[in-house]
Each structure stands twice: as C-alpha cells, then as structure tokens.
Amino acid sequence: MILYHGSYAPVRHVDLSRCATGKDFGRGFYLTSDELQARRFIRTSLRKAQGLGTAPREQGFGFVSSFQFKKPDSPLFVRQFPEADASWLWFVASNRRAALAEALAGKLDPSLDSADVIIGKVANDATNPVITTYLNGLYGPIDEPGSSEIAIKLLLPSQLKDQYCFRTERAVKCLEPLEVTRFEA
Numbered sequence: 001m002i003l004y005h006g007s008y009a010p011v012r013h014v015d016l017s018r019c020a021t022g023k024d025f026g027r028g029f030y031l032t033s034d035e036l037q038a039r040r041f042i043r044t045s046l047r048k049a050q051g052l053g054t055a056p057r058e059q060g061f062g063f064v065s066s067f068q069f070k071k072p073d074s075p076l077f078v079r080q081f082p083e084a085d086a087s088w089l090w091f092v093a094s095n096r097r098a099a100l101a102e103a104l105a106g107k108l109d110p111s112l113d114s115a116d117v118i119i120g121k122v123a124n125d126a127t128n129p130v131i132t133t134y135l136n137g138l139y140g141p142i143d144e145p146g147s148s149e150i151a152i153k154l155l156l157p158s159q160l161k162d163q164y165c166f167r168t169e170r171a172v173k174c175l176e177p178l179e180v181t182r183f184e185a
Contacts, residue, residue, distance in 0.1 A: 003031035004038035010180040011065040025165035067175040081120030116171040121160035
C-alpha cells in the first residue's frame with residue numbers, strides 16, 4: 001500500500017517527537033491513500049508553518065512525500081473508524097480540544113489510547129466550520145447523540161477522504177520512504 005503526506009517541507013524520515021498534538025486522532029504522523037488530498041493539504045501546512053515562522057512567508061510550494069507500508073514483524077494494533085459516525089466525531093472532538101476529553105471519556109473506546117495506527121475519515125479544512133460549531137456546543141451538548149447527528153449530516157461523510165495516523169515508533173518503522181515531489185501551493 002502506498003500512502004502520501006502533504007507538507008510545507010519534504011519528509012524522508014518520520015520523527016514522532018515533531019508531530020503536533022490536537023489533531024483528529026491525536027499525536028502521530030498522518031498520511032492518506034489519496035495523493036490529491038495530500039497535495040491539497042500542502043496549502044494548509046504551508047500557512048501554519050508560515051504563521052509559526054518555520055517556513056518563509058515568500059515560500060509558495062510544498063511537498064508530497066510518499067511511503068510504502070511494509071508488513072511488520074509482529075502485528076500492529078490498528079483501530080479503524082469505518083464511517084464518520086458519533087464514535088468518530090467524539091474521538092476527533094476529544095483530541096482537538098483536550099478540555100472535552102473528560103466530558104467524552106465514557107463514550108470513547110479506551111483501547112484507542114494504545115493503538116499503533118488509527119484509520120478513519122479526515123476532518124479537513126472544508127469540514128472545520130462544522131466541527132468548530134459542534135465543539136462550541138451550537139448544535140447542543142457535544143455528548144448527546146442528536147448534536148453529533150446534526151454535525152455528521154452537515155459534514156457529508158460520504159465525501160470525506162481517509163487518513164492514517166501512525167502513533168508509535170513500531171508503526172512508523174513499517175513506512176518505507178519512496179519519493180518526494182514538489183508542488184506549487
């Protein structure tokens with residue numbers, strides 16, 4: 001399987017210590033099976049890096065780094081959200097806003113914390129307004145099924161692409177770098 005990572009910088013070696021918290025499936029290295037999605041993420045990554053001062057303001061390009069997933073020596077603990085449903089939304093909400101994690105703790109599968117890889121739909125820039133509205137409680141209390149149902153319908157889950165979050169060194173060792181391609185942002 002070939003997976004892609006879009007960024008303001010090329011990635012030839014995955015360093016989990018450089019991965020940010022507050023992302024959909026928590027801290028980890030994110031990839032997708034959709035190269036076009038990775039290319040689209042370059043613009044977001046570049047804006048964030050420029051805002052943080054890690055990329056020059058005049059930089060107008062980014063990179064898609066591709067990786068081949070190699071079978072591990074021993075099985076990885078992989079968790080998958082097959083659909084963008086209430087469980088998926090609660091997990092995304094608890095990772096994006098740490099203050100919500102306690103309120104949602106009883107609704108989350110505790111085994112997610114020990115997963116090597118988590119797979120599911122991506123909540124990308126196009127979905128951020130809906131997710132933010134949901135997180136702010138404007139559809140109702142976030143831990144109520146009715147609120148998550150409203151948000152999920154508005155997210156148009158059938159149109160969401162996939163994301164793979166590699167959360168452990170064991171998982172990252174299964175990624176063999178292939179090539180890095182530069183694209184205009």
